[in-house]
Amino acid sequence: MSTIDFINLLKEVQKFQSDPKVIASMNKLLDKVTQDTSKATLQEIYNILNEAPKPDQLKLLSAEALKYAETRSGTLIQGIDETTSERFRELFASALEEGMSAQQFADSLNESGIFDEDRALLIARTETAFAHNEAALLSYQNSEGVVVGKEWLVANDACEICLSIDPSSIPLDAMFQSENGDEYLSPPAHPNCRCTTTATLDIPFEAKSESVELQKAETYKPTEAMAEEAKRALKWKAEGRAGGTRVGLARANQLAKRENLSESTVKRMFSFFSRHEVDKRGKGFSPDEEGYPSKGRVAWALWGGDAGYSWSRRIVESIKEKG
Ligand SMILES: [Zn+2]
Numbered sequence: 001m002s003t004i005d006f007i008n009l010l011k012e013v014q015k016f017q018s019d020p021k022v023i024a025s026m027n028k029l030l031d032k033v034t035q036d037t038s039k040a041t042l043q044e045i046y047n048i049l050n051e052a053p054k055p056d057q058l059k060l061l062s063a064e065a066l067k068y069a070e071t072r073s074g075t076l077i078q079g080i081d082e083t084t085s086e087r088f089r090e091l092f093a094s095a096l097e098e099g100m101s102a103q104q105f106a107d108s109l110n111e112s113g114i115f116d117e118d119r120a121l122l123i124a125r126t127e128t129a130f131a132h133n134e135a136a137l138l139s140y141q142n143s144e145g146v147v148v149g150k151e152w153l154v155a156n157d158a159c160e161i162c163l164s165i166d167p168s169s170i171p172l173d174a175m176f177q178s179e180n181g182d183e184y185l186s187p188p189a190h191p192n193c194r195c196t197t198t199a200t201l202d203i204p205f206e207a208k209s210e211s212v213e214l215q216k217a218e219t220y221k222p223t224e225a226m227a228e229e230a231k232r233a234l235k236w237k238a239e240g241r242a243g244g245t246r247v248g249l250a251r252a253n254q255l256a257k258r259e260n261l262s263e264s265t266v267k268r269m270f271s272f273f274s275r276h277e278v279d280k281r282g283k284g285f286s287p288d289e290e291g292y293p294s295k296g297r298v299a300w301a302l303w304g305g306d307a308g309y310s311w312s313r314r315i316v317e318s319i320k321e322k323g
């Protein structure tokens with residue numbers, strides 16, 4: 001390989017490494033993902049309480065999301081730089097040793113995949129997963145104590161590493177442990193890992209508001225049919241089916257245990273079913289249709305399905321009559 005060839009190659013590497021456009025677009029992407037996800041997650045958490053996050057909380061969350069995106073895209077580019085230059089140096093050293101021609105060296109660079117599209121895609125995918133999960137954690141931390149822990153939700157295509165991680169609820173600042181002793185603040189555990197987290201809510205908090213209601217009104221025990229439906233939904237979620245929200249998941253867990261529900265929870269259930277009845281018209285809602293269970297079907301089941309709909313309607317109507 002001639003000196004000129006080598007200088008040209010180096011120029012290519014440097015161009016890639018210090019391109020401000022690469023840094024800026026990565027920053028923009030991460031900021032958007034982090035902002036959107038953290039806000040949506042915090043709102044979902046507050047939906048459970050039938051409240052809305054305070055403007056101050058959202059402002060703080062937004063500032064923290066921006067800070068994450070900026071720091072992360074900075075270190076990420078550095079990370080690419082180091083790995084790339086290191087790989088490049090290695091390849092160049094062996095090219096010299098083996099007396100390769102420029103063409104042979106270019107081929108080996110191609111084979112190494114340091115600049116190829118797949119690698120760029122993998123980085124983008126992994127970074128988006130990092131941003132999603134970081135955003136969820138940020139919203140938990142900004143929930144003013146509503147969220148007290150996090151659980152690891154294993155993806156349906158999870159590998160041995162992810163399956164070996166203890167998924168049970170731990171405090172927000174604690175680390176998830178894998179069997180071989182590796183620790184993770186949150187998913188992803190590795191590139192291409194599609195695992196996520198879910199929030200553990202402060203149960204005493206919910207119990208408190210429920211017990212206040214208990215004094216002024218009745219509670220309602222979900223039926224066996226609703227519990228069955230919720231268990232079916234939880235099984236679908238464990239299999240990695242799409243559909244439903246974290247709120248839906250929390251609801252299904254209550255229904256599966258046939259926990260007594262307060263009047264306001266029953267009202268929220270009825271309002272969910274009324275809003276989502278149109279999803280029944282979507283493809284994959286019935287077992288005989290392609291794409292079963294559709295996202296809408298999974299969400300419907302999380303809230304107790306048809307049995308939950310008629311049950312919550314009956315209660316809401318009788319409350320209206322009484323009151
Ligand atoms: Zn994995």
Ligand SMILES: [Zn+2]
Nearest residue numbers: 162193194195
């Ligand atoms: Zn994973």
